[in-house]
Amino acid sequence: MAAADNMSLSAFRQLATKIVCVGRNYKDHALELGNAIPKKPMLFMKAPNAFLTEGEPIVAPPGCQNLHQEVELAVIISKTAKNVSKSDAMSYVGGYTVALDMTARDFQDEAKKTGGPWLLAKAFDGSCPVGNFIPKSEISDPHNEEIFCIINGKDQQRCRTDVMIFDIPTIIEYATKFVTLQPGDLILTGTPAGVTKVVPGDVIEFGLTGKLNAKFTVQ
Ligand SMILES: CC(=O)CC(=O)C(=O)O
Numbered sequence: 001m002a003a004a005d006n007m008s009l010s011a012f013r014q015l016a017t018k019i020v021c022v023g024r025n026y027k028d029h030a031l032e033l034g035n036a037i038p039k040k041p042m043l044f045m046k047a048p049n050a051f052l053t054e055g056e057p058i059v060a061p062p063g064c065q066n067l068h069q070e071v072e073l074a075v076i077i078s079k080t081a082k083n084v085s086k087s088d089a090m091s092y093v094g095g096y097t098v099a100l101d102m103t104a105r106d107f108q109d110e111a112k113k114t115g116g117p118w119l120l121a122k123a124f125d126g127s128c129p130v131g132n133f134i135p136k137s138e139i140s141d142p143h144n145e146e147i148f149c150i151i152n153g154k155d156q157q158r159c160r161t162d163v164m165i166f167d168i169p170t171i172i173e174y175a176t177k178f179v180t181l182q183p184g185d186l187i188l189t190g191t192p193a194g195v196t197k198v199v200p201g202d203v204i205e206f207g208l209t210g211k212l213n214a215k216f217t218v219q
């Protein structure tokens, strides 16, 4: 059995060396922020210092005035993956979770203007709250699920995963040409429309309909 199959959330969190994130993978979200639709997967990275699990508060990075939530289906890698073909890609998946790609939107807007990197906007400590581990066997088709995000009891994001622009095999094939993925690494597959500013006291619930619910509070 591969290393990350059937493991607990805390085990994969300990193994993970990185979180690879796909940007602009849902047309409606790219358009809501005035971005072009990408022709190939747009990748950036967070480090394990970004992980938050339930019970830990979401905290904006110093100086951020516009913190946004982005709910995303996350894929957990089960074995070392380098130059993986699309046809083999799903055998490298050990399970799933749902995560928030917390984004300091003001820092990101500034970086976009100056051509600077997104590190402070996307990879600050605690920028990746994650839900529980969902074993691969519980999801027969990750492109036929619904992700949701509810803020203070109100639906904020809800979308089926079949509309993602680049599917999971395409993302794994593309990413592993450049970056070796290790067991426990996460791929965040991008967010649909509905990102918004969150402030201290907000309660963010998110998950995969019928399969996962997670709840975090902004401090
Ligand atoms: C514009 C973004 O912040 C890209 C991103 O993270 C996404 O999920 O899309």
Ligand SMILES: [Mg+2]
Pocket: 021, 022, 023, 070, 072, 101, 190, 191
């Ligand atoms: Mg994102």
